[in-house]
Amino acid sequence: MTDHDIEIIESREAQVAELRVRRALPTKGRRTVGAWCFVDHMGPMALSPDRSIDVAPHPHMGLQTVTWLFSGEFLHRDSLGTEQLIRAGQLNLMTSGHGIAHSEENPGLRSGEMHGMQLWIAQPSLTRDGGSEFEHFDQLPVLETTNLTATVLVGSFGELRSTARRDSELVGVELDLHAGDATVELNPDFEYAIVVANGSVLVDEFVVEPGVLAYLGAGRDECRFGATRASRAILIGGAPFDERLFMWWNFVARTQDEIADAWRAWSTADERFGRVDSSFARIDVDPPPWMSVPQ
Numbered sequence: 129m130t131d132h133d134i135e136i137i138e139s140r141e142a143q144v145a146e147l148r149v150r151r152a153l154p155t156k157g158r159r160t161v162g163a164w165c166f167v168d169h170m171g172p173m174a175l176s177p178d179r180s181i182d183v184a185p186h187p188h189m190g191l192q193t194v195t196w197l198f199s200g201e202f203l204h205r206d207s208l209g210t211e212q213l214i215r216a217g218q219l220n221l222m223t224s225g226h227g228i229a230h231s232e233e234n235p236g237l238r239s240g241e242m243h244g245m246q247l248w249i250a251q252p253s254l255t256r257d258g259g260s261e262f263e264h265f266d267q268l269p270v271l272e273t274t275n276l277t278a279t280v281l282v283g284s285f286g287e288l289r290s291t292a293r294r295d296s297e298l299v300g301v302e303l304d305l306h307a308g309d310a311t312v313e314l315n316p317d318f319e320y321a322i323v324v325a326n327g328s329v330l331v332d333e334f335v336v337e338p339g340v341l342a343y344l345g346a347g348r349d350e351c352r353f354g355a356t357r358a359s360r361a362i363l364i365g366g367a368p369f370d371e372r373l374f375m376w377w378n379f380v381a382r383t384q385d386e387i388a389d390a391w392r393a394w395s396t397a398d399e400r401f402g403r404v405d406s407s408f409a410r411i412d413v414d415p416p417p418w419m420s421v422p423q
């Protein structure tokens with residue numbers, strides 16, 4: 129593959145609590161884009177009184193979660209004591225470091241639409257065993273240019289820079305394309321991908337629609353996106369992540385032993401992951417398949 133080829137990788141269907149999602153990362157075709165290691169596209173789905181979209185308390189380690197909504201609301205609670213409502217166009221960024229737990233709950237919406245993305249960023253060795261942190265941004269830098277409104281979640285894009293915590297060289301941007309062509313500046317040292325949330329985006333000669341990850345590769349200093357109607361996508365990019373990653377359940381680690389330790393700590397309600405003040409019962413899972421548990 130040359131630098132400027134595009135690779136279209138099908139997302140896979142997955143289930144998160146009662147939410148059906150399309151998982152664009154990781155897939156068999158691709159594990160990471162920069163340090164981005166997980167992309168779930170949630171919805172759009174109609175909310176109704178008989179449908180729970182709550183994700184009960186569960187642990188994370190070695191990663192940052194990026195919650196980004198196009199419509200709907202979530203109430204985030206975590207073991208640092210944070211309680212934060214997130215609405216469309218805002219950013220919740222949670223850094224787990226060695227361990228944190230959180231829930232994402234419906235704040236009581238019984239109608240309307242839920243649509244968004246949840247992404248994970250693998251933390252580098254420098255910070256992955258460090259402390260946990262939560263940041264919320266009501267407003268983010270917005271670039272208005274020909275046929276495009278770009279909102280910078282994390283990292284730098286053109287002249288704009290998000291002040292959200294960033295532990296490695298990466299960027300995450302929402303592209304709202306109006307009908308027509310839009311050209312954006314890219315960093316040739318980064319690899320990039322887009323995931324379309326709604327509509328249809330033309331990249332080079334490829335039509336990219338929801339349900340795939342379009343990997344753009346590295347070496348580009350700009351990219352032209354086309355749309356024949358209003359369309360929305362997430363652009364993620366970063367310096368190729370060269371550390372080994374081992375992911376299982378909600379944990380990003382380097383080895384099976386680290387995962388086993390984390391599973392044990394969560395399953396015994398060890399203080400490592402703390403406690404979330406939620407009315408929902410914690411999510412417990414069976415041990416990882418390689419782990420032998422004493423009878």
Ligand code: MN
Binds near residue numbers: 186188193230378
């Ligand atoms: Mn989570």
